[in-house]
Amino acid sequence: MRSISHERRRQVVWGYIFLAPALALFAVILVYPLLYALWLGFYDWPVFGEKTFVGLGNYARMLSDPLFRKSLVNTVCWTCCVVPATVVISLAVALLLEAKFLKGRGLFRTIYFIPVVTSVVGAAFAWKWLFEPTFGVINWLLGLVGIRGPGWLASTTWALPAMMAVGVWKQVGFAMVIFLAGLQTIPKELKEAATVDGASSSQQFFRVILPLLNPTVVLVLVMLVINAFRVFTIPYVMSAGGFTWATPGGPLDSTRVLVLHIYDLAFSKFQVGYASATAFVLLVIIMMVTIIQIKLVQRPFEY
């Protein structure tokens, strides 16, 4: 009896020893900063001078802040374009790669996956010059088919769409891999049975494949939405520096997304309290998206 409780105690001690490094780091770099951010959000803390408690003042201030509204609209815009485009393209590629007659499947998969492992700053630089209005390749290609291309990154209308294209380019391979894994789990007999019953390809897709792929689609959607709300590097790199458009988020804040707004508030304007409150709004948005996903996946499609 004594030896069992001794053994049990010994194991509990070892269990905690193995957990200790992770828990210590978890407290320091996850829990503490999160609580600190929440606390900071209740204060007005200018560069010079003392901090003052303002309660929910920072949150109220957001409601009437045109820059916050602009950055939220830009982010929602980014999400509503990049996420559906990425899902449709990657699902189409995954389905095409599943075609029985296809040769060079592995090669295509490799090519489509390359952007996922391509450092996004380097890629964004290349895209920035591809979108250059006068000697850029994109406008040259458009010129070949008789279209006069816009000023892209220098234009308030076209800068965000150009950056969205890069966002899609970067993520298609990732979504494709998850869809390919999801398609593997669909039993071949089901597709064959549908064909025997005389279902057309489109019927097979909408009635058999898509419903069975539903959990995978939800998963990819949620991950892409979270990525979309956290987007920063592509708009920052593609709008900062270069010839004329020097301020990140430009021209004229047309590419100022939420994280860029938070970064600007905290590290250029030094409004630490207000920036923290805005960062907390980002957290709430991401939590809501995740909770919706959990609710959706708990009721998977039954068959």
Added chain:
Amino acid sequence: MSPDIFSGMTVKAPACTGMPGSKRRPLALLHLLTYVALLAGAVWTLLPLAWMVSASLKPLSEVMRIPPTWVPLQPTLDNFRQVFVQFPFGRYLLNSVIVAAVVVVSVLLTSSLAGYSLAKFNVPGRTFIFFLILSSLMVPFQTRMIPLYRMAVAFRLIDTRLGVMFPWLIDAFGIFLMRQFIATIPTELIEAARIDGASEPFIFVRIILPLTKQALSALAVFTLTANWEEFLWPLIVSTSEASRTLPVGLQGFAEQYGTNIHWQMAGSVIAVAPLIIAFLVLQRQFVEGIAMTGLKG
């Protein structure tokens, strides 16, 4: 690439001749459309990389030429030399490698240890700890970055390599992944080793780690890919050449030498090449590693 694929098509076409004439044409057309769509996508995917490599190998005057010359008329390696001469690019590369290496090792170690404990040791409060770790997956880095910056200031970590790496030394997703994976290892294996008198660290190193190789390599790839291109945090915490990693170094370079595209592209090639080469060599591990993030959430 393309000749290969088209030869595949010509092989396929005769195979369809056995079918009734009415059915052959639409099917061949469908095949053709599939290849055209996939090829167009592949061209779009490779376009920026092709342009980057091409521009890095030619003088500025040729970079600006319209129509573009994909194969340089005056090929030169001078751009790569200039990148190292004009800027401490070797330093950026070294910083990137050191930061990525430490982060990957730390994430693998803390995740496998904690995952093992949560899966196989019945410590009081483990359900709560696991719940806490799972919930933290929802907390974006961007919400924590201002406090992390203030911590870096307080601990004098601004502009140091440790400052660049410390927010990434643990990954809640890694703990979750390793816990799920280790839970599938039979407990009898561990108990048998205990009866034979093996110490707990010995069991972890000699039994658990070898059996989790697949998950560990996936986690390593996932962590490395994310860390290699991390931009926001080093942008905040690195204030000089001392601690800049490749992505921030490149950005500083671009801001200072805005119009020297040929040098920028040479720098970009150096930044993107290591991971792309690693991917081409270890394709299976990379695809598995990224697909495993599908477990997330």
